[in-house]
Amino acid sequence: MSKITIPLGPQHPALKEPENFMLVLEGEQISGATVNLGYNHRGMEKAAEGRTYLQNLYLIERVCGICSHSHTTTYITNVEELAKCETPKRALAIRTLFAELERVHSHLLWLGVAGYEMGFETLFMYTWRDREQVLDCLEMLSGNRVHYSINTIGGVRRDITPEQKAGVVQRINYLIERTNYYIKLALEEPTVAARTANVGKLPLDVAIERGAVGPTARASGLARDVRKDEPYLIYNELDFKLITHNTNDVFGRLVVRALELVESYKMIKQVLNDLPEGPIAVKVPMRIAPGECVNHYEAPRGEDIHYLKSNGTDKPERLKVRAPTLANLQSVAYMLEGGWLADVPLVIAAIDPCMSCTDRAAVWNPKKGKTEVYSWEDLRKLSIEQYRKRGVDFTRL
């Protein structure tokens, strides 16, 4: 059968954000796939250099809508580390609470998206209806459904009242019941199994080689989770299990996310039950001491890394974000090859891609009227030139 090349994206009903996959098809089977990025570049890292640390909080929050708390928390951990500030215990607990609520909201969203991509609209509608409960929790506590803006340098902005606590617990109890139903549904419905089992295989060695992170890695049996490996916030005080699965396929990723939901509910209750007393924020001066700092964080999609360099002013000198999707995209090309065309949307969705987090490397050249993607050599040459202008010579490095 002759080969046809199908472009999947940058505009395609299966993709929520612009990205491009060129698929070479032999009949219904895929014999080759390439991933092209760069449709969603917004120059956030550069923008961060022109704003104060406090203003950057609201910018970083908008790196990604779903992981808004993950990015700000990683950023703020860096800032507080540089400023040598003692964040109050209660603030850390509230941040942990938000982190887990965000994970619940992200995983429920993913469950719906997976249902939609496999053509199971009923699952999609039900999970997104129930997701409203956790969004209500977030709105009640922080004042917004998606951009919580709960972090501030030195602590958090809003405290939790006992009534709010009761409201959250009540909604979480409802969600626990519903999640158990969805787990049963996913395990027992034959069409779900038919669509997800043995689809998008990612064996353990390939997952390690390609640097998969988050639920994608854990579904390949790789026990890697920043919350366990290097506990931040108050995770070392919480009792939770690290969920792994060894089927290496989309079904495994579904199970991992569903069981992580259950763990998150457990953690939310633990945090709410013994919320430390005390202040919720301390004062931090506008100027941050010079230095460099790297921190990582287990976002719902995987490990999120931020690098921050300060030069002693009230604005950062450099901020670098490594979002989890960038790490996982390497695995997508592997997972697509040899699969069915019908499984492509599901395989792509299974890493829970977030392109707005990821895209940071394309250049739009208005003179030539086209996009150029810089190679490593080009970038190196450019950076050497850039620093030579500032009087630093890096040519010999």
Place this chain on the structure above:
Amino acid sequence: MKKPARVFSEVIKHLFKKPATIAYPFEKAHIFPNFRGRIDFDSSKCIGCQMCVRVCPSKAIEIPTSEHQPPAPAQVEGQPAVAAKKKFDCIMKLDHCVYCAQCVEICPKKALIMTQDYELAQTDKAKLRRHYK
């Protein structure tokens, strides 16, 4: 254990339930009391310190001095003359605002007030530039 059409009972149950969605423009969405909506301004409290302008991450606020300044209070016998309290306006660009309410937090006199308004869409862009006097 595989059960075909596992969702059957749930689906049938929903035939007799009210929809979870609301008919939005006819029926208003439920908003929690401390939702971060449009920022309101109280001119009588503002001292023109420009803290909000500096802290705003999206440069959405301007605090100019008002066109019509109140007259200085009449001088009381035996006391030094009191200068007129300067009056300030606030221009809030709703299309720039990200509704983080950082300005409300930073304001030393509580002149900026967070409201729960969220239906702020306009067909005319000029209307998004609110001038509070």
Place this chain on the structure above:
Amino acid sequence: MELITPLAYLLIFPGFLFLAVYGLFLQWVDRKLCAVMQNRMGPPWFQGYADFIKLLAKEVIVPDEANTRMFRVLPFFAMAAIITALLSIPVWGTALYGFQGDLVAVIYLLTIPTVTFFLAGWSSASPYSTVGAMRVLTQLFAYEVPLMLSLIGPAILAGTWNITEISAFYAAHPVLIPAQLLGFLAALIALQGKLERMPFDIPHAKNEIVGGQFTEYSGRLLDFFLLAVDMEMVVGAALLNAVFLGGALGLTGPAAIAMFLAKTLFITFLLALLKVLMARIRIEQMINFCWKYLAPVAMAQLVFDIFLKYKLG
């Protein structure tokens, strides 16, 4: 008068106009039922008609690469075949034009829309529609045999190939209707595949190949294709009603029409139920399912019907 009556039959009732209006109505019923079962509100009753009128006013774009004549003519072929099929299916007790062997003719007439879908996708000459077109044909081979096998069963038991006579037979012997349950279910599932509805909407699975065979269609042409699909649903439901459920059950006049509407609505409900219960399956799983499970079930019903026929004499 001699000319007007048949023309009225063809164009107004039960021909084009009735089919179009009732088809769009059934589309709404289907969408509303799905929405309610998914805990949503669903569209208002006029949504189907509004969409139809809106699309009529839209520009028709024919791709440069496409075979223009084929591209323009196909939607009307699909519609014509479906209206012709209805002539042999009883709406008020007797069919307009029934003859011995019209069951086979109807099955073949109902295959024509599927073939036009394939040709539409193929002549669009775009990657998505080509894949969609290939899927249409592949799927045709999956559901056509079970559908035909399950429709033959009742015909053999009734001892006639005339649809009107088959429904008259079951109206006279209602005891035999439950005996056709297996065949009815098989035909229902095969019909779902024929109408390309979830979980068998593989040829135009939107998150895989965008619009499938209809990707390049727009405006009036797309409108008539979509109308043809809605009409096909009425005709499919009417066919199952006539063959398996005894048609009008011996009623005549308005009561028979009311019976027809009630039963087609019931079949629409079953089709909507099938739509919300399952995830879309892959094309190769569909073929496996149809040949491994659906065709044997239909075959078993057929053998049972032959045995019953022998027993009853």
